[in-house]
Amino acid sequence: MTDLKLLSLDNDDLTILSAHMQDAVFKPGDxxxxxxxxxxxxxxxxxxxxxxKRKDKSFERRRAVLTIKRVQAVRSIGFDRTDKEQVLNLLALNFNQKGEGPDGTLELVCAAGATIALDIECIEVQLADVGGAWETTSRPNHSDA
Structure with a gap:
């Protein structure tokens, strides 16, 4: 499989990029x-x-970098930023437009109530795979049971 490279310049693009980022894991140190x-x-x-979606019992993870440009401020809630080794599980990227213009707040919504909120001038988000894939037998499960 070739490396994934996506660019988001509007909310529709961001929805697609968010789907590819669902269940990405990272540490505050990253x-x-x-x-x-x-x-x-x-x-x-x-x-x-x-x-x-394949029937295989193994799945893949890849190292990737999410880059957001035109950021004016960053806030976080629900986790300790000084604990550089805790693992955060990203659930979605959400954009809340401020008014008529392109500016607003982009939220990286993580599990367990953790969120990173970015005040941005406009949506300019890139996702790029930067390393090879490795096998995992664990598939994220989102059932309510």
């Missing part, structure tokens, strides 16, 4: 924010949902 450049990035272990 997060980088450069305020002067307005760039937020996080290195994740992405679950490869595009191959998960």
């Amino acid at each position: 997060v980088d924010y450069t305020p002067r450049a307005g760039i937020f990035s996080v290195a994740v272990n992405r679950f490869v949902w595009e191959k998960a």
Whole structure:
């Protein structure tokens, strides 16, 4: 399989990118924010949902980088940012537009009530696989049972 590379410039694109990021895991130590450049990035272990529908008993994860540009501020709730080794499980990327313009808040919504909120000028999000795939026997389960 070729490496995944996606660019999101609007909310429709972001919905597709979010689906590819669902169940990506990362640690606060994998997060980088450069305020002067307005760039937020996080290195994740992405679950490869595009191959998960197969009947195989094994699945894949890939190392990927999510980069968000035009970031004005970053906030987090629901986890200890100083604990660089805790594992966060990303559930979705949500954009809340402020008004008529392109600016708003992009949320990285994680399990257990953890969220990273980014105030952005507009949606400019990139996702790129940066490493080879590795096998996992665990498939994320979202049943309510």
